[in-house]
Amino acid sequence: MRVIFNEEMRAVADDLDTMAQDVRRAINLSCTALLKSDVEAAQSVIDGDSAIDNLESSILDQCVKLLAKQNPVATDLRVVVSTMRLASTFERMGDLARHLAEAARRTYPQSAITPDAMPLFTQMGDFLTVMADRMVSMLADRDAKTAEQIILSDDQLDALHHKTFDLVLADDWTGSRQDLINVVLLARFMERLGDHAVSAARRVVYIVSGFDPTKEPSRDEGTDID
């Protein structure tokens, strides 16, 4: 039984790795789409989202079958349950990347972001690129240290997110109301990508250490807006 479990669990873990890589790609391309008004990058993210959705679906199916047939307990059960949650988190991250890409496509050939907001969004994009790399490697190596880095670094993204409000509320801001809506919502999506990465990282810490991340006093990752 044990051998089969490990073999089947390996297949699910491979799918989850693939999903993380697909999400990284979606994040990177959506940031390119947004920052460089690259409509092909945008389209690629939009077209690729259904593959991410299908992977989630397949992973959930495999996990339910594993639960039914193998009755995993202890660490194995923790891994299966966490895998289901990770798959759903990644699916949502794919949606958020798609939202960024859709905004880039909608405003093309104009940029969805005003020039004065570009430095902040570039910093957020850089942050997300590093975060996406960490997400893939923490998962491939089940590395709690990298997971901790993701968790601890999220404050930086929150700080950048708050600066976007300062920017659009400043006396000298000259953007239109549509510009303001874009800045507010797109920054929000990027900040939510960070929250989901933190949630995924907590899951990996749980797998590795057995410490349940849902037992943390604060469940909402340092933001007062969803």
Place this chain on the structure above:
Amino acid sequence: MRVIFNEEMRAVADDLDTMAQDVRRAINLSCTALLKSDVEAAQSVIDGDSAIDNLESSILDQCVKLLAKQNPVATDLRVVVSTMRLASTFERMGDLARHLAEAARRTYPQSAITPDAMPLFTQMGDFLTVMADRMVSMLADRDAKTAEQIILSDDQLDALHHKTFDLVLADDWTGSRQDLINVVLLARFMERLGDHAVSAARRVVYIVSGFDPTKEPSRDEGTDID
């Protein structure tokens, strides 16, 4: 074994019902807080959110124990897995209600919403009140019909959400930039509450019918923004 499973599952189902009722209360109070500038209602939502978080945590624990000890299969397994997802969905809905309440508290004694946006937000609040009632009753009765109503009615909320953009982009809109941010983000939180209710409703359809809602072609509930 079967008797124990049903007994223990009944206890989890009761907790999930309680959670749905708590979320309904949070939604109703947060709408009151927002629409009536009722700071006590706001505080009550904010203070009550940790109870919702704790319920999620307890439900997930109980489900993992059930999976380990009882090895449920077929419908029973579907119920346990769905219960875990419903608990997480409700937890997120609690967060969103808290965000609404926090905005009401932050701007008190002023309203977070401009007078001209009040009719739209009142309609969204009314919609969410009906939706929250349906959510509680679909869960208590495992009623796929009520779940379908939730799924089908969500378009109305999306339409109201879109109207908030029309409002703030209209030539005659005179609100400040902070007003615009409030309208955009608060309408977004309300729209996301609807999305999560749809997600919960699909889960209940899955429990009742065995039809997997994740197999739906579109996973993102009819909106292009997170």
